[in-house]
Amino acid sequence: MNTAYSDRILKTPKSFIREILKVTEVKDIISFAGGLPNPISFPQDTLQESMNRIVNEEGAKPFQYSTTEGLRPLREYIAERYEKQQNLKVSADDILITTGSQQGLDLMGKVLVNKGDAILIEKPGYLGAIQSFSLYEPEFIQINLNENGLDTDQLEQELKKQQVKLIYTVPNFQNPTGLTYSKENRKKIADILSDYPAILIEDDPYGNLSFDGEIYPYITDGKLLNGVLFGSFSKIITPGMRIGWICTKNRELMSHLVTAKQASDLHTNIFSQYLINDYLRQNDIDIHISKIRSLYKEQCGAMLNAIDRYFPKNVRVTRPKGGMFLWVTLPDGKSTMELFYKALEKNVSFVPGNPFYVQGESFSTMRLNYTNSSKEMIEEGIKRLAGVML
Amino acid sequence: MNTAYSDRILKTPKSFIREILKVTEVKDIISFAGGLPNPISFPQDTLQESMNRIVNEEGAKPFQYSTTEGLRPLREYIAERYEKQQNLKVSADDILITTGSQQGLDLMGKVLVNKGDAILIEKPGYLGAIQSFSLYEPEFIQINLNENGLDTDQLEQELKKQQVKLIYTVPNFQNPTGLTYSKENRKKIADILSDYPAILIEDDPYGNLSFDGEIYPYITDGKLLNGVLFGSFSKIITPGMRIGWICTKNRELMSHLVTAKQASDLHTNIFSQYLINDYLRQNDIDIHISKIRSLYKEQCGAMLNAIDRYFPKNVRVTRPKGGMFLWVTLPDGKSTMELFYKALEKNVSFVPGNPFYVQGESFSTMRLNYTNSSKEMIEEGIKRLAGVML
Numbered sequence: 001m002n003t004a005y006s007d008r009i010l011k012t013p014k015s016f017i018r019e020i021l022k023v024t025e026v027k028d029i030i031s032f033a034g035g036l037p038n039p040i041s042f043p044q045d046t047l048q049e050s051m052n053r054i055v056n057e058e059g060a061k062p063f064q065y066s067t068t069e070g071l072r073p074l075r076e077y078i079a080e081r082y083e084k085q086q087n088l089k090v091s092a093d094d095i096l097i098t099t100g101s102q103q104g105l106d107l108m109g110k111v112l113v114n115k116g117d118a119i120l121i122e123k124p125g126y127l128g129a130i131q132s133f134s135l136y137e138p139e140f141i142q143i144n145l146n147e148n149g150l151d152t153d154q155l156e157q158e159l160k161k162q163q164v165k166l167i168y169t170v171p172n173f174q175n176p177t178g179l180t181y182s183k184e185n186r187k188k189i190a191d192i193l194s195d196y197p198a199i200l201i202e203d204d205p206y207g208n209l210s211f212d213g214e215i216y217p218y219i220t221d222g223k224l225l226n227g228v229l230f231g232s233f234s235k236i237i238t239p240g241m242r243i244g245w246i247c248t249k250n251r252e253l254m255s256h257l258v259t260a261k262q263a264s265d266l267h268t269n270i271f272s273q274y275l276i277n278d279y280l281r282q283n284d285i286d287i288h289i290s291k292i293r294s295l296y297k298e299q300c301g302a303m304l305n306a307i308d309r310y311f312p313k314n315v316r317v318t319r320p321k322g323g324m325f326l327w328v329t330l331p332d333g334k335s336t337m338e339l340f341y342k343a344l345e346k347n348v349s350f351v352p353g354n355p356f357y358v359q360g361e362s363f364s365t366m367r368l369n370y371t372n373s374s375k376e377m378i379e380e381g382i383k384r385l386a387g388v389m390l
Numbered sequence: 391m392n393t394a395y396s397d398r399i400l401k402t403p404k405s406f407i408r409e410i411l412k413v414t415e416v417k418d419i420i421s422f423a424g425g426l427p428n429p430i431s432f433p434q435d436t437l438q439e440s441m442n443r444i445v446n447e448e449g450a451k452p453f454q455y456s457t458t459e460g461l462r463p464l465r466e467y468i469a470e471r472y473e474k475q476q477n478l479k480v481s482a483d484d485i486l487i488t489t490g491s492q493q494g495l496d497l498m499g500k501v502l503v504n505k506g507d508a509i510l511i512e513k514p515g516y517l518g519a520i521q522s523f524s525l526y527e528p529e530f531i532q533i534n535l536n537e538n539g540l541d542t543d544q545l546e547q548e549l550k551k552q553q554v555k556l557i558y559t560v561p562n563f564q565n566p567t568g569l570t571y572s573k574e575n576r577k578k579i580a581d582i583l584s585d586y587p588a589i590l591i592e593d594d595p596y597g598n599l600s601f602d603g604e605i606y607p608y609i610t611d612g613k614l615l616n617g618v619l620f621g622s623f624s625k626i627i628t629p630g631m632r633i634g635w636i637c638t639k640n641r642e643l644m645s646h647l648v649t650a651k652q653a654s655d656l657h658t659n660i661f662s663q664y665l666i667n668d669y670l671r672q673n674d675i676d677i678h679i680s681k682i683r684s685l686y687k688e689q690c691g692a693m694l695n696a697i698d699r700y701f702p703k704n705v706r707v708t709r710p711k712g713g714m715f716l717w718v719t720l721p722d723g724k725s726t727m728e729l730f731y732k733a734l735e736k737n738v739s740f741v742p743g744n745p746f747y748v749q750g751e752s753f754s755t756m757r758l759n760y761t762n763s764s765k766e767m768i769e770e771g772i773k774r775l776a777g778v779m780l
Contacts, residue, residue, distance in 0.1 A: 007504055009501040012649055015652050035455075039453070047445070059429075060432055063429070063437075063628040063630040064629065064630055065426055065624075099632075102654070103655045110396065114398075132653040135650065136396070240660040242655060242657070256399045259399065259405075260525065264493060265655075269659045270630040271628075271662065
């Protein structure tokens with residue numbers, strides 16, 4: 001018997017990265033392909049203390065069904081941290097705990113996007129967002145990213161041309177490029193958007209991972225009625241627990257998101273919410289984060305240093321101020337897909353640029369991750385990559 | 391600025407039960423409304439041992455990103471248990487771990503349902519399924535449930551009348567009625583379905599909670615090409631961890647489900663998957679389950695006994711052989727919504743039947759949960775309910 005699948009799933013790309021990761025699970029490969037945090041960022045011992053404390057002190061609650069919105073003390077902590085770091089006036093009621101911030105994408109797609117609705121996304125853009133939104137059959141329009149951030153002329157032009165439902169951005173240490181929007185660029189975007197009803201998502205998994213500790217202002221800067229912030233503990237505590245959040249002051253939007261969340265998985269793992277909350281209350285997360293920051297700064301530096309020494313001079317590379325990725329552009333006409341297979345033979349992997357483009361039209365770009373390899377592996381891997389570039 | 395929401399979210403009912411639960415969070419209320427497992431079903435001490443063991447032995451893996459499909463040893467355990475309990479020939483490759491079996495509903499909707507596609511669901515049916523599928527804008531058709539199971543004449547008639555995409559059932563100790571399909575009914579359904587391409591979901595959260603330990607055969611009985619089983623650890627270990635699964639031997643369907651899962655939340659909490667797997671490997675789950683079964687048997691018996699003594703004779707009630715709920719039908723014309731508010735004044739709550747019907751047309755039915763109240767509370771609550779019925 002033939003099964004007829006939905007139009008939406010037939011239009012949704014499989015994750016290229018996951019397919020790559022399967023290939024690269026071989027031992028001894030130097031992988032710059034994934035987006036894995038370095039395991040030193042998991043505070044395992046203190047998490048273990050927190051686990052035992054919550055089992056001993058909280059009784060059955062971490063094991064029972066719980067509220068869709070999420071654990072209130074954790075939502076309060078997140079709201080207070082926004083106030084402390086960014087001077088944002090938000091409360092626990094503005095926070096919805098999600099099963100990783102990936103789920104935030106799905107929920108936003110669910111509550112906002114009708115088939116054919118226009119979504120603006122960076123060019124290149126986070127492929128997980130392209131995949132997740134694809135399920136709601138939007139029309140994607142990509143807006144060029146440059147060293148300063150979004151191309152605001154193109155942004156304005158596209159907003160004029162059609163009704164745009166949703167704009168998805170990663171303003172800090174963007175995935176895949178590592179670029180960060182300048183303060184002027186953020187202001188300009190905010191000015192433009194004030195004339196349109198489009199909802200702006202600022203997805204911010206890496207904001208705390210700036211190498212020099214600088215915290216950048218959000219584009220929406222607290223005016224969260226048509227703005228939505230995504231946050232996550234994946235890059236600063238653990239991704240395995242899948243705890244992220246959506247923050248918005250738009251109560252009607254929040255109410256729809258809660259309904260969509262309920263329909264999707266009832267609520268996020270409550271044991272892990274108790275655990276992360278206890279960890280945050282009993283430890284100074286900023287001391288922990290500063291360790292991750294300096295490790296990633298060193299690793300990024302090692303990669304850029306090796307690139308400068310080994311790569312041909314006509315290869316361009318971004319110089320991130322934080323986060324987990326950098327972005328390489330080969331001279332025109334050189335295909336990174338071809339390079340990928342050559343590199344694999346030398347046991348090095350990376351992600352070719354194509355899946356970060358809606359039309360898959362980029363042949364000469366690639367993403368490199370530096371957080372999950374030692375400096376020695378970075379040196380060796382870049383050297384091998386250079387070898388197959390020539 | 392006005393936001394235009396998606397058609398799908400505007401058509402999706404808010405969960406009536408969650409709204410009720412908010413009302414009934416007052417202290418001293420006797421609640422038969424929720425669907426909470428009894429906390430004695432959470433093996434907290436042994437789970438704590440497992441937690442410490444996996445943190446000590448598994449290193450960073452329970453804290454890192456993981457595969458979309460789920461932890462392989464846990465999927466192997468589930469497959470082996472199907473073989474042991476049901477003689478089903480399934481393997482780990484046929485199992486996808488989900489964020490609770492509620493997520494299974496969302497994923498099935500995502501990969502199968504186009505707007506307007508026909509979905510058959512029991513009448514009355516699980517309201518979480520109605521809510522979850524609503525997001526994919528299907529046409530719902532409800533098939534009557536009776537003491538033997540589904541009305542197979544009506545089932546066949548509806549299958550003939552239109553192309554049906556999906557059939558959703560809870561054959562064991564159904565939510566909301568507590569009814570169980572007879573073996574003959576299951577056979578008859580399987581015969582009918584063999585002529586149609588519709589996918590059959592057998593959602594089975596309660597199958598292990600039969601009072602006398604009997605395990606019922608699945609309708610699909612291992613022929614899982616157009617059949618899908620949902621399972622869950624929520625009712626036998628802990629719902630707080632949100633670990634459920636989808637089982638099907640249809641590889642094309644599975645591949646689409648994995649893509650949809652990836653887009654939805656990348657993967658389910660991997661720490662909890664390690665935890666549940668360790669617990670299952672180090673303990674005899676069936677000894678644990680037998681404790682839950684005998685408690686629920688007692689509680690159900692206490693509720694039926696009190697109903698027999700206190701309720702008017704013209705009130706009908708189902709007599710479940712397992713699970714967590716029973717279903718009460720008042721004489722025609724009596725409204726359980728009206729009764730609900732009267733009962734609340736006496737500090738007793740339940741779920742009126744309406745939200746279990748797609749058209750909301752039932753005025754005289756209600757669902758009672760017996761698993762989360764002591765025998766004394768059950769006696770007192772039923773007495774008070776009877777008092778407002780007269």
